[in-house]
Amino acid sequence: MATQNDLAKYAGVSAGTVSNVVSGSTRVSEKTRRKVEEAIQALNYQPNLIARSLKTQRTHTLGLVVPDITIPFFPRLIRAVEAACRERGYFLVVLDSQENHELELDMLALLRQRVDGILLATSGDGDWTEAVSSQILSGPPIVCVDRVPGKLNVDSVCVDDRRAAEMSVSHLLSMGHREIAIVTGPLTLKNEQERLRGYQHALQMAGIRPKNSLVWNAGFQENEVEAICQRNLLRSQRPSALLATNGVTGLGALKSIYAIGLSVPNDIAFVTFDEIAPDTVFKPQITSVIQPTHEIGFRAVELLLQRILKKEQDLPRSRIRLDATLVVRESSRRYGISD
Amino acid sequence: MATQNDLAKYAGVSAGTVSNVVSGSTRVSEKTRRKVEEAIQALNYQPNLIARSLKTQRTHTLGLVVPDITIPFFPRLIRAVEAACRERGYFLVVLDSQENHELELDMLALLRQRVDGILLATSGDGDWTEAVSSQILSGPPIVCVDRVPGKLNVDSVCVDDRRAAEMSVSHLLSMGHREIAIVTGPLTLKNEQERLRGYQHALQMAGIRPKNSLVWNAGFQENEVEAICQRNLLRSQRPSALLATNGVTGLGALKSIYAIGLSVPNDIAFVTFDEIAPDTVFKPQITSVIQPTHEIGFRAVELLLQRILKKEQDLPRSRIRLDATLVVRESSRRYGISD
DNA sequence: CTGAAAGCGCTAACAG
DNA sequence: CTGTTAGCGCTTTCAG
Numbered sequence A, B: 001m002a003t004q005n006d007l008a009k010y011a012g013v014s015a016g017t018v019s020n021v022v023s024g025s026t027r028v029s030e031k032t033r034r035k036v037e038e039a040i041q042a043l044n045y046q047p048n049l050i051a052r053s054l055k056t057q058r059t060h061t062l063g064l065v066v067p068d069i070t071i072p073f074f075p076r077l078i079r080a081v082e083a084a085c086r087e088r089g090y091f092l093v094v095l096d097s098q099e100n101h102e103l104e105l106d107m108l109a110l111l112r113q114r115v116d117g118i119l120l121a122t123s124g125d126g127d128w129t130e131a132v133s134s135q136i137l138s139g140p141p142i143v144c145v146d147r148v149p150g151k152l153n154v155d156s157v158c159v160d161d162r163r164a165a166e167m168s169v170s171h172l173l174s175m176g177h178r179e180i181a182i183v184t185g186p187l188t189l190k191n192e193q194e195r196l197r198g199y200q201h202a203l204q205m206a207g208i209r210p211k212n213s214l215v216w217n218a219g220f221q222e223n224e225v226e227a228i229c230q231r232n233l234l235r236s237q238r239p240s241a242l243l244a245t246n247g248v249t250g251l252g253a254l255k256s257i258y259a260i261g262l263s264v265p266n267d268i269a270f271v272t273f274d275e276i277a278p279d280t281v282f283k284p285q286i287t288s289v290i291q292p293t294h295e296i297g298f299r300a301v302e303l304l305l306q307r308i309l310k311k312e313q314d315l316p317r318s319r320i321r322l323d324a325t326l327v328v329r330e331s332s333r334r335y336g337i338s339d
Numbered sequence C: 001c002t003g004a005a006a007g008c009g010c011t012a013a014c015a016g
Numbered sequence D: 001c002t003g004t005t006a007g008c009g010c011t012t013t014c015a016g
Helices: A004-011 A015-022 A030-043 A049-056 A073-087 A101-112 A130-137 A161-174 A190-205 A222-233 A247-260 A293-309 B004-011 B015-022 B030-043 B049-056 B073-087 B101-112 B130-137 B161-174 B190-205 B222-233 B247-260 B293-309
Strands: A061-066 A091-096 A117-120 A142-145 A155-159 A180-184 A215-217 A241-244 A269-273 A287-290 A319-322 A325-327 B061-066 B091-096 B117-120 B142-145 B155-159 B180-184 B215-217 B241-244 B269-273 B287-290 B319-322 B325-327
Touching: A004 A015, A004 A030, A015 A030, A049 B049, A061 A073, A061 A101, A073 A091, A073 A293, A073 B091, A091 A101, A091 B073, A091 B091, A101 A117, A101 A130, A117 A293, A142 A293, A155 A161, A155 A293, A161 A180, A161 A190, A161 A241, A161 A269, A161 A287, A161 A325, A180 A190, A180 A222, A180 A247, A215 A222, A222 A247, A241 A247, A247 A269, A293 A319, B004 B015, B004 B030, B015 B030, B061 B073, B061 B101, B073 B091, B073 B293, B091 B101, B101 B117, B101 B130, B117 B293, B142 B293, B155 B161, B155 B293, B161 B180, B161 B190, B161 B241, B161 B269, B161 B287, B161 B325, B180 B190, B180 B222, B180 B247, B215 B222, B222 B247, B241 B247, B247 B269, B293 B319
Parallel strands: A061 A091, A061 A117, A117 A142, A142 A155, A155 A319, A180 A215, A180 A241, A241 A269, A269 A287, B061 B091, B061 B117, B117 B142, B142 B155, B155 B319, B180 B215, B180 B241, B241 B269, B269 B287
Antiparallel strands: A287 A325, B287 B325
16 A cells, blocks of 8 residues: 655655645646646555544544334434435444443443444443433543433434324324323433323323323333333233334334234324335335434434534534324224225 | 654654554564554644555555446345454445446445455456456455356356255255246356256256256346346246345245235245345245355455465465355245244 | 644653 | 664645
């Protein structure tokens, strides 16, 4: 691999001048620029990024930590973020914390020296103690995407969780349901709190008093979700509709519905946040709250780069909220109405 | 961030000695080692990886390029590879080439300076001309996983494609099918060639002459797959069973079966390589060839690290083949037999 | 506009 | 066993 020094010798100029050409400085005459560019061609020069990083203290790389790469939502988010990075000339490294807070903190630590900024969709499993938070916040800037820890004071980009939940509940109400249960993920996440709030608010607006017995708070462990759903579904008065606030509880709830031998939507109507399977082939097709993945990714990268590049002016915290879309499919169709 | 120099001053020793302690050299007395370790604690020292890389020409990082992160198989593979890397103390960066050969080559180029070795599951879309190949092979060592380009002479780890296909066909034969079609991905991939060969071989063993009209060669573009399948399924003599050689053609085929209004397995039996949806909830449940993802990932990392670490002895090319498992579910059940 | 020189933080000889 | 030294390849003053 040729170095700038080699170029300098080949072109008969100094190393500093070569550097100026390579980094596109204007302080170089046309003539020498041309000479250096020839040398670049001739020696097939590629700048050494590691050396550059050592000098500039910038890696020109962003990190994205997702909580579970096997959930279909996250690959889509990854693609969006990757596209945004590519557009801005940044390299992206993706890590999967496997819904494990310890691992997540490890990964954040690993990223610290390797990236200029971090996009974080946190695991639901997190404590985010004061100590941990300040430790993390002392590293490269962070923007939370999709999943926002309740306690951490950071920039974030996600959907308007409350409205999305309200929309889902309104839909179920309009289908004639009055007994609507909700199965949430961990309430340590701001999103889950908001989605729950939206659910409660929509019910109240419709003159229905939310019942605690219809709020099923689960974590993100499959077994846990299924156990909680099964237990509740087997009780004497089963709700006529169920809203899951994310893909994990959605899939878990659906599994438990089937395990018990109920069918959707005839025995129980079902709506979930996020897609949990390819939507055209498999039955039942699930009514879902779809997030604008692409926009989330782009806005998050944009925000993060602002933080990175304009560190001078301490921007106020941004909480960007985007609109989600409810896609109505079979699983919430009115009783007894079929294809 | 404290540097080794800071440590040296704090501990009253030289920088070189600090380095010896940090990199675990034995050539250090107990006493000075202790002094330095105290300094490390006191100053909360973290070695600077970039500086280390610049010096050692190693990043202690591996790269994994997958062709489509939205296909459920790849997130699982990523997890396995990530686990293997973690176990060996390596950092992993994952890139998604989106089934686009140009992008794939770009990414390979980006990785060149950032990793010590590359795991590649190639896009089906690739040409791998002589020029491109030698260009790539001049970079860090590569091991292909799951998908192997026909032309590229590299180490690889994948399932025994031929046997897996034979197994699938045998299963369909045992269910009474004689007219079995196959829908393949691009035959530029060694795997697809092998799977096709396995299909043909299994038929011949059963005394059935493979027909060209039952070999549907598609690419990895959804539209393409669906178009080809639809066209063929609408012909006068429809096969009674269909084998898809990967998750992409599998999902495409299934979509076209449904689009035409056929049902599985009553109108046509169906088997595919790889899982294309969560298996317990959605109907129909699909009979699938399951790959040992975990083992693939571990073997691939192991092989790659051998290449990286033992460059002296020019190891011969390894082609590791592992056994796949056929999981029989509804979609290939015998006609007229239901739950 | 160009050259010389320092130094980012680390490792790896090599003396002592 | 420890200190000194010379870079890895690049950017960035600072003189000229």
